[in-house]
Amino acid sequence: MAITDRRTSSLSDGGTDATRGSTVPVLYDGVSPFPRDESEGRNRVPRWQMAVTAVVVAFPFIALAAALWLLWGSVVGPTDVVLAVVLYCLTGLGVTVGFHRGLTHGSFTPNRPVKIAMAIAGSMSFQGDVITWVATHRRHHAYTDRPGDPHSPFRFGTSLTGELRGLVHAHVGWLFTADITPPARYAPDLLADSDLRAVSRAFPWLCVLSLAVPFGAGWAVGGTWSAALTALIWAGLVRVALLQHVTWSVNSLCHMIGRRPFRTRRHDRATNLWPLALLSFGESWHNLHHADPTCARHGVDRGQIDPTAAVIRLLERTGWVHDVRWPVAGRLETRRQA
Template identity: 70%
Template sequence: MPVSSATSTAESPPAAVPSATVPHSWEYDGTEPFPEKEPAAPRDRGERLYVAVTAAIVLAPFLALGLAGWLLWGRLIHPADIVLALVLYTVTGLGVTVGFHRGLTHGGYRAVRPVRIALAVAGSMSFQGDVIGWVATHRRHHAFTDRPGDPHSPYRYGTHLRGQLRGLLHAHVGWLFRNSRTSAARYAPDLLADRDIRAVSRAFPALCLLTLALPFGLGWAIGGTLVHALTALLWAGLVRIALLHHVTWSVNSLCHVIGDRPFRTRRHDRATNLWPLALLSFGESWHNLHHADPTSARHGVDRGQLDPSAAVIGLLERLGWVSDVRWPTPDRVAARRV
């Protein structure tokens, strides 16, 4: 991808908040609730469809966790289910972290065309939205981190206890239901101009079906029965999707409230490092360094900070499949340290 486009868009100064929303004299101080727009008009059919689809994507895997618990109590789980779940969690999770995030959003490296497409496909199979929409939203998050304009800041409702609890829920999952559209033309023009990425973006519904059909088909092929197919669909399909969803959303929510902040970030940006999520998030929870240096291909830079996504990028670089990797240098890291 054009690295310069990704970098400049992600880190460009935020545009002014519309005057209809915020008085001209108002300036965010880091503690107040974000200003709300005028009361919204009743939802039209498109809005209602958006909410319904979002609810299905969010709630169906979550409900599957309850069913999975009941089935586990009844010991209806097979070794193949666990293996398939781990493999698909790793493939789709790295598609998001290495492909969507460090590559397409921030330009931390340049990938050859087949790898670029494969990572975009793998990330799309995570059920987190089409690739262009995901990238545009995340670039907008970086442009307005933890201030008005950020689509999923946990500080939206202020820093008092009630507002913080409400903000955590908003940052974790509530923002998905607001349908606060992010302009791809503004935040991801490079991807809109990329024929391959546009094709992957259009294929998102089919890739969602594929991410469920794969465990179902493989479970049937391995176990030879419909029961094996259904348990694989449950564990390696729905439960795997639910877990990856909540790990990703925890980076949006918990990694802006709980954890350490050893590196300087921009004003109001409260991104933190949260070590318990490091492996499950493939290194994304070293979030403080990421916000201090967004284009860095490695997020875990201190001793003992495991970063599987950076390890994968390093392997791809050794294979000659990615180049121009923006590895952090000691001087660059030291310059950002508190």
């Protein structure tokens, strides 16, 4: 049985298979497993790419083991905590402000330095290069919880077993499939941007930088290899692991658990999950986001904290971004569940 409220809306659900360029409607009843994609056998992900993905996904376990070893008989230092919090915020907001609300959905228009800075910061989160990230997320919105969605938790149907398998798939399993999202179809605007192409090519080096910064800062403050290594573990590996799993939880948990105060497209089960709001910088107000994807603020109701929207507001006041799409009361009310 499904965990979410199954109310659906009368909003159009598209109905065509844009992934393959077909105009034939994809029939889906909302409860069955997704049909097998016959193209997966032809579009093989290179083994080296799978190996790199495996290393990135293994970060939480590497970080946990290293952290436990370092903490044996000691405590984490204030430098490690400060570095971890600062880098978590910078890289996390790079994803939420930059990759997501800015570049994927066009919730605002940044000036060139802000655009480049956001793309660099988001790339340092170890979640993929900016162009691939945006293309995958746009495809997720085009086919939310229907065949074609790269990481729907309902891929294996809505039985208890199917949803448990789907939860694992939506959280991390989709990273290991041969289901390739073509940037030329979903992110042609980013491919046409020379700045973003350069940042995308630099992704491996930005990941190295993401770990080198805490290592160097730990050495500079503590003056020892131990201080540098401790900073690398906490402000590097643990920070990356936590941010990854918070982002992946929006893909998985925020389609299965939580409230759905706003109507979304048919079969779209995006939810609001308040416990993740602060760690995700407001991204877990996911139901509103799927009801109004270009809106710059996701936490629109009283008490819904949305740090990403606060940063966008600050950037707007400084003149560094413009054309911000803030919530419109009348538009929101037309999308509320009866």
